[in-house]
Amino acid sequence: MALEITDATFDEVVLQSDKPVLVDFWAAWCGPCRMVGPIIEQISEEYNGKAVVGKVDVDANQEFAAKYGVRNIPTVLVFKNGEVVGRQVGVSPKTAYAEALDSLI
DSSP: OOOOOOOHHHIIITTSSSSEEEEEETTTTTTHHHHHHHHHHHHHHHHHHTEEEEEEEETTHHHHHTTOOOOOEEEEEEEEEEEEEEESSSSHHHHHHHHHHHTTT
């Protein structure tokens, strides 16, 4: 299951991770976010132990969404060594997220 990442845990979970991190910025009211949600859960299971996969509810946690310029949701950011190395805005196929992580593992 994807981790629930908050503004309070973002630094530790995402920026200090020694593994690649995929972060889904979403909101409960967002229709396209509900389409991406199950894909993120599948990625979380398939990359367990190889990458960190988490979700940030932008309604409750706005600090890092603002910091990384998340203006549309869903937005999925991929981090390596605390730096953004990939960005997908909108609904993308599962392969797009998997390939982003595969290139970093």
